[in-house]
Amino acid sequence: MQDFDIAVIGAGILGTSAALWAQMRGHRVLLADPNPPGSGTSSGNACxxxxxxxxxxxxxxxxxxxxxxxxxxxxxxxxxxxxxxxxxxxxxxxxxxxxxARAREIAGHLAGLLAHADAGLNPLIAEAGAxxxxxxxxxxxxxxxxxxxxxxxxxxxxxxxxxxxxxxxxxxxxxxxxxxxxxxxxxxxxxxxxRHIRDPEELVRRLHARFIALGGQWRQQAATEVRADDTGVTLRLGDDTVTAGRAVLAAGAFSRRVRRAGAEGLPxxxxxxxxxxxxxxxxxxxxxxxxxxxxxxxxxxxxxxxxxxxxxxxxxxxxxxxxxxxxxxxxxxxxxxxxxxxxxxxxxxxxxMPDALPVLGYSPTSDRIIHAFGHQHLGLTLGGISGRIVADLAEGRQPNLDIAPFRPGRSYAPL
Ligand SMILES: Cc1cc2nc3c(=O)[nH]c(=O)nc-3n(C[C@H](O)[C@H](O)[C@H](O)COP(=O)(O)OP(=O)(O)OC[C@H]3O[C@@H](n4cnc5c(N)ncnc54)[C@H](O)[C@@H]3O)c2cc1C
Known part of the structure; x- marks a missing residue:
C-alpha cells in the first residue's frame, strides 16, 4: 500500500487549497514545501x-x-x-x-472559471473558520x-x-x-x-491548520523529483522517498524545477x-x-x-x-x-503561461501527476476552485466545469 493517496507539492494558496479539499473528502494527503505555508507569492499580493x-x-x-x-x-x-x-x-x-480575437477567447475562458471562484473558496473559508x-x-x-x-x-x-x-x-x-x-x-x-482578504498569508495558514487538524500530513521539505508508473508515484523529498497514488504539482512559478513531473517542457x-x-x-x-x-x-x-x-x-x-x-x-x-x-x-x-490561462489537468507524461499552477494575477481568487478541481481529478472524476482550455498539453501560441 502506498504511503499516501495524494501528495501535494507546494503550500501556496493553490497547493494548500487542493490539499484541504482532498483531506476534507477523506483522503490520506501529504503536503510538502521547504517554506512555511503561504509564505511565497501567496503572501504579498493585492489581497x-x-x-x-x-x-x-x-x-x-x-x-x-x-x-x-x-x-x-x-x-x-x-x-x-x-x-x-x-x-x-x-x-x-x-x-x-x-x-x-485570441484575447477575447482567453477572457471568456477566465470568466468561465472565475464564475465558480467563490463556490470553490467559500467552503474552505468556512471549514477553516476564516x-x-x-x-x-x-x-x-x-x-x-x-x-x-x-x-x-x-x-x-x-x-x-x-x-x-x-x-x-x-x-x-x-x-x-x-x-x-x-x-x-x-x-x-x-x-x-x-471581496478582499485582510491577510492572504494568514488565510493560507488557517487552511493549512485545518488540513492538519483533519489528519493531513506536512513535511517542510522540497520535492526534487516525481516518478510515475501505472500504479502511483514516488516523490523524492530531500534524502527520503514517499509513495502516493497521485501527485499534485503546485509549486507556483517554480513548478518546472521539479524533475520528471512533466512540467519541464512547458512554457x-x-x-x-x-x-x-x-x-x-x-x-x-x-x-x-x-x-x-x-x-x-x-x-x-x-x-x-x-x-x-x-x-x-x-x-x-x-x-x-x-x-x-x-x-x-x-x-x-x-x-x-x-x-x-x-x-x-x-x-x-x-x-x-504565455496565454495567461492557468494549467489544470493531468500531466502530459502521466495521469498520476496533476498540474495546478500558472494562475498569474488570479491565484488568490482561483485557488479554491482550482483546489476542488484537483481533488476531482485525483479521484479520477471529471470536474463539473470544462477544464479543457487549461490542459497542460495545449498549444500555447495558436497562430
Ligand atoms: C504584486 C502581486 C499582486 C497580486 N494580487 C493578486 C490579487 O489581488 N488577487 C489574486 O487573486 N491574485 C493576485 N496575485 C497573484 C497570486 O498571488 C498568485 O497567482 C498566487 O499566489 C500563486 O499561488 P501559488 O500557490 O501557485 O504559488 P506560491 O504562492 O508561490 O506557492 C508555491 C509554493 O511552492 C513552493 N515550492 C517551490 N518549489 C518547491 C518544491 N520543489 N517542492 C515543494 N514546494 C515547492 C514554494 O515554496 C511556495 O510556497 C498577485 C501577485 C502579485 C505578485
Missing part, C-alpha cells in the same frame, strides 16, 4: 478576490503600445531585455496571444486620464458581455466612497461582487510584481482601489496600507529592481497624497 478580472494582460493594446509601455519611465510594465532575448519563444507566444479575514466591499477601479477612461471601454464592454456585475460611478460618487483618493478621476467603476514564465507596505496607513481606504494607468492596487489590509502590483518580465533569480519599488512609491503619493517611508517591501513571482 483581492478579483472575480471580475477576466481580462488577461495579453491585450491588443500591448501590441500597439508596447514601446511606450516598455520604454516609458512611468510605465507599470518593465521587460528585461536579457531575459527576453534568452526566452524568445515565450515572448513571441505571449505577443501572439495579444491578438484581439470568515473574519474576508471583507465584502467590492473593488473600485479608477482611471485618471481621458485616454485611460476611453481605453477602458473595450474591457468593460467585454465584462458586460460575460455578465460581470459592476456599477459605473461619477467622480463625486467615487470620491464619496473613498475620500482618501487625491487623483483626478476620469472614470470609476465599482465591481460589486469582489511557464513569471510576471514579477512588487509591494510596499505602510503600516499605519490602512485607514486611508476602505476597499481595494485599482488605478488603471498606474498598474497597481492600493489595499487596506491587516498589516496596513499595501500598494501592490506592476509587471516585470524578468528571470526568477534576477535581483530585485529598485526602480520598480521607487515607481510604486512615487505613484502611490500621486494616488493618495504624501506617504511616510514604507515599513517594508516585497517581490513576488506570478506563475504565468
Amino acid at each position: 483581492t478576490l478579483a472575480t471580475y478580472a477576466c481580462l488577461p494582460v495579453n491585450d491588443p493594446s500591448v501590441l500597439t503600445g508596447l514601446p511606450k509601455l516598455m520604454f516609458g519611465p512611468e510605465s507599470p510594465l518593465a521587460v528585461s531585455y536579457v531575459h527576453a532575448l534568452r526566452n524568445p519563444r515565450w515572448m513571441l507566444s505571449f505577443l501572439a496571444n495579444c491578438r484581439a 470568515e473574519d479575514l474576508v471583507v465584502s466591499r467590492g473593488q473600485l477601479s479608477i482611471w485618471s486620464t481621458e485616454a485611460g477612461a476611453e481605453g477602458a471601454e473595450a474591457g468593460l464592454a467585454l465584462r458586460r458581455d460575460f455578465g460581470v456585475p459592476f456599477t459605473e460611478l461619477s467622480a463625486e460618487e467615487a470620491r464619496a466612497m473613498e475620500p482618501g483618493l487625491t487623483l483626478p478621476i476620469a472614470r470609476a467603476v465599482h465591481f460589486t461582487g469582489a 511557464l514564465g513569471t510576471e514579477r510584481g512588487y509591494h510596499l507596505l505602510f503600516a499605519g496607513e490602512g485607514h486611508r481606504l476602505t476597499r481595494p482601489v485599482g488605478w488603471g494607468e498606474g498598474g497597481f492596487y492600493a489595499v487596506p489590509m491587516a498589516r496596513g496600507l499595501r500598494l501592490a502590483g506592476t509587471v516585470e518580465i524578468a528571470a526568477l533569480d534576477a535581483p530585485e529592481n529598485a526602480g520598480r519599488l521607487a515607481y510604486i512609491g512615487r505613484k502611490g503619493a500621486e494616488m493618495l497624497g504624501p506617504l511616510p517611508a514604507p515599513d517594508s517591501h516585497w517581490l513576488g513571482y506570478r506563475p504565468t
